[in-house]
Amino acid sequence: MGRYIIQRLLLVIPTVIVISIISFIVIQLPPGDFLSSYIATLEAGGQVVDEAQVAALRMQYGLGEPVYVQYFKWVGGIIFQGEFGQSFQWKRPVSELIGERMMLTVVLSLASLLLVWAISLPIGIYSAVRQYSPGDYFFTLISFIGLGVPNFLLALVLMWLAYTHFGMSVGGLFSPEYADAPWSWDKFVDFLGHLWIPAIVLAIGGIAGLIRIMRANLLDELPKPYVVTARSKGMGEGALVLKYPVRVALNPFVSTIGWTLPGLVSGSIIVSVVLNLPTTGPMLLTALQSQDMYLAGAILLLLSILTVIGTLVSDVLLAWLDPRIRFN
């Protein structure tokens, strides 16, 4: 087990390196760079920008150098100084910008993840145990609707409902009066009031999938001999189901933790843009659109590290949970 973990840890490093190279290149792929889109924005606003001025700015930003030089400078800065570079758009260090938004991003993702699990586990178990009952059909229907409706559409609808019926201020995770205020109970309640929309929207897509998986796995397990044995030994139905088959059926849940978390973080980009949340999602989008390469590169790098580590964690968890894997 220990050797397994160490082996996996060692693999993380080359994986992350390759990902960083690829994301850096992909960011640079659109024609032009930050300056060309910036100048286009300026010209649209009525400014005339000189070509020579552009050349001077390009030199200043270090955008005139070849890609690999920029890449090594950037990676060097990360490894040796912990500096992720400067954002062109915001004119501030990238680490500051990401740091400001990281906590809320993580909180939102965790909240959605917990919500997905909390809803899909019981419903999946119920669906399997009461297969083909009206309740089963009802939940199946709801979950497929949730899967089929695009999550940004759902976000818009919920946001409009919240505004018209609950009078909630739109956009953002806080009402204007609490935005700058220090944390207090009222602020926390306001935060929860705003959090439920994005959490639900993000969760709904995942719920359907997990319900079906849970249901299918459990249906595989329930007819198995050990269940019959336990029942014949007199175990109560509820305790029986929860203690044995569910534990086996949890396998895919655990193995998907790895990419559920970054899936939530990145899938939430669209929802965050629609709902105007102060998370890393909208920041990544505008960074990509204006080719603010250090900011976009840093966020992508962080996301990929999350994915890699998440996968590692889920593999380890799975090995711990399922003895069959350990002994294989």
Add this chain to the structure above:
Amino acid sequence: MDTKHPASAGGGGVSRRNFNKLFGGALLGSFVLPRFITDAAAQPASYNEAPMLAERVAAGTLPPVAERLPKNPLVINPTNEVGTYGGRLMGAGMAPETTNDLQIGQATGLFRFSNDLNELIPDLASGYEFNDDYTQCTITLREGLKWSDGHPFTVDDIIFYLEDYQYNPDLFPATPATWLIGGDKFGLEKIDDINIRFTFAKPYPSFSIIHFSGAPTEPFRPAHYLKPFHPKYNDNVAADATAAGYDSWQAFFTAKADGDSPSPHYGVSNPEMPCLSPWIPTSADSQRQQYERNPYYHHVDSAGNQLPYVDFMTVEYVSNAEVMNLKAVSGELSVAGLDIQLLNYPIIRRSEETGGYSTKLVYSERGSDVAIAFNQLQPDPVLKELFNDVRFRQAMSLGINRTEINELVFLGQGTPRQATVNESASFYDPKWGEHFAQFDLEKANALLDELGLTQRDANGIRLRSDGQPLIFQLEYLPQEGPKKEACELVVKHWAALGVQVDAQARERAYLIQRLDAQEQHATAWHVDRALERPSYAYSLDGKLGPGGNSIIRYAREWQNWFNSAGERGVEPPQDAKDLRDAYIVWQQTSMGTPEYEAAAKKVYDLTAETLYVIGTIGQSPQPVIVRNDIGNVFKPDDEARMWWGAANWFWHTLNPDQWYIKA
């Protein structure tokens, strides 16, 4: 010829037209109070200040208001009534590198301008004076101006900005064209602390510093703050730059001076740099910008209250236009205009009561909101010949049903017109707007037949001279207006002429690449800076100038030829040369003179004749929203048409410093 424009004569700085208006008003018995008082004799006797500043004065941390203001502050007559101090303006903005509704109001230049840019009012300056042949201009500042940290603002700050910054080859290998005349730098002479004389290599009545388009020209920076970041005054600057995490001292200096934007009011400002704006930026993070009042601001109202009335300002970043519109209709924003979409007009009007705001329709200053230009240097020789022929362009212009576009896309509120100068120009002739702007299929078809496009294929598409069907693309960016909707209607109209055109939305960087390589067929964009003053001062290089500009640049090689005096590029045809010469002659005249009017008319006559840019609808409506608790923004029942655009910085012309929050 009137070459002097001092502020001391009564009503100085007011244009001739408005002066007549004032007199006319007085004769009718309803005296219209002038907007700004620049006459020293009309200054208020004593000054008041905001309570939050009075506290600091009492605590001894701030000098009293009379010492903070210059000797003759600019007196602003409030739009409706004298306001009350206090409160916070709330605004929202999109991407961090552009400006937003409230930040626009921050710009404080040497001169202010009226909404149509025709009237010039001395702001930080108290006046300007040309010599007889326009080779020199002396600008006089108000005496006693101070930066937001209390340090005096003098001519040294202007000289520092130009000499050590804009003209410095280490920072700008090629000086920006705004500070050059005929390719030469201005001669700078400090006469004394408040007088500076500019000398020009050739006569320059359209001096860029006294004209305006986009951000008001702010040719100064706080020298006392920036000198430590400049190698001329600090030998250690390279080491300081590296210590602060910058690659070079240039990047360090530019970041400190807010220099990589055209103005400190684009995007994130450096909160440590002293400024002259009504509000000082106190912080900017990735969520919002915060501002606080500037104790040394040099405006007062007619009762002697130092402006601004409002204490604080907050601008929040939003990630998309939908959220911006939703925030506006829910009454969260004090004012909103940028990114408020005309298509949302019904919702905006319907939510006025619940949101607690009122809406006003203002009109874009654009000569044309959707304009089309054909590539005059198209690589395909058959298409090139066709595009080069003015009769083709005339036919295509006649084939556009502008009424339909107006009704469907602009709620019937735009003006169907040809692409030309805005109708508020003093020399405007309506025939320019009507030139080939009718919908006349018969005449259009006749013109195309005249060009030899008489054969048609099985689908009814005209055949070119080489037998191929006449098919080309109309490329556009689906941004900054309803380009997509308008272009799709235009190609539908052109199909009736037997010309098949494919309307294609492009991604910005890709389209710019195509334009640089001159591969495009036809492109669509808008024609802005169409008000009189920016047209006069800047339009030679603008969208109606020979060769075009930005997305409707239709002949880049002509511009290269012009700019290199024939060395590079492709020689333009005679009418393009005539158009350019007409612009140059116009820029040599002085605003308001008969020669000026004659030259301007010649320019736009030629623009109409050459018809390089075809306009569809111009001066389209733009809803702006003002919350009910903000006073002094608009005059109630004011039906006069107001102009909106990047060229005049709309909110700035409404003087946000005299807005106030009603209790």
